[in-house]
Amino acid sequence: MKTLTEQLTQYATYHRDRRNIITHFVGIPMIVASMCILLSRPALSPDLLWLTPGAVIAALVTAYYLRLDVRYGVVLGAYLWGCLAVAQSLAPLPTGTWFAIGAGLFFIGWVIQFIGHYFEGRKPAFVDDIIGLLIGPLFIAAEAGFLMGLRKDVEAEVNARAGAPR
Template identity: 30%
Template sequence: MSTELYAWLDEYNDSHINPINILIHKVAVPVILFTVVGFLWALPIPSGRFRHLLSVGKVGLVNMAALAIIGLLAFYFRLSTKIGMGMALVFVVMMGILTNMELKNVKIFRLCIILFIVAWIFQFIGHEIEGKKPAFFKDLQFLLIGPIWTLAGLYRTVGIKY
């Protein structure tokens, strides 16, 4: 684990001590990440011909979500190869779910708005219980750290060193 990753996770931990807040975050952070990917998924790509370079059925996988994920993975792999690999798996699963939803004509954007709002309400309830402001109030980059903080907790539980 890089010292930079350790510093990010350590500082994020400072705002997440209360067990109820931790539990809320373990659920809400992945939901929020999924909704952000879903929002980006729903954005049209400027040229339709690029959208279908890589597709499943009629669902194009070259979209704004895929482009954002590439950038996020570059950041995560820079911090830790194992964290980057775990997040790559998370994103593959999310893209699979979104592909399936689109094939079934689910209103992805509408669903993501609802989930996003509900998850953030729970996040703020968790921080009210914690008695501390969310870490991203101090630095917006903590919005990128939340998902890997959750993954790092899972890694510790199953004994994976990162």
């Protein structure tokens, strides 16, 4: 399994234009939230209405993030579980409304992503490596931390390998 720095570096090579990074701060959270909403049905047990496909996937993804890095794993796990809580409040809505919210967020999030990649002049990372779909949220968490002055060691290593954002 690749290390945190290796995963972030590979993803970063597709994301060096600051405009692309900014669009990812909007698009990726929208896509993650949309997936939680769209996977909030059906409940896998009538007695455990919170146990949904989204909850199972979020637990597995959180475990992956925790294995890469505990700090980022905790942050991303909290975001995922927050999204799941919102998704659970939307799941009882009429099917058309529930689906429109989830699909709408998904579509708009991807449009924003592709606008960013237009600025970048490069295809999205997941086109070459499907794991990029999981690394996107991690990249945004790392970039947010870098902006707050956190994890300078990780930032320096990623920038040394991928080049500084331009």
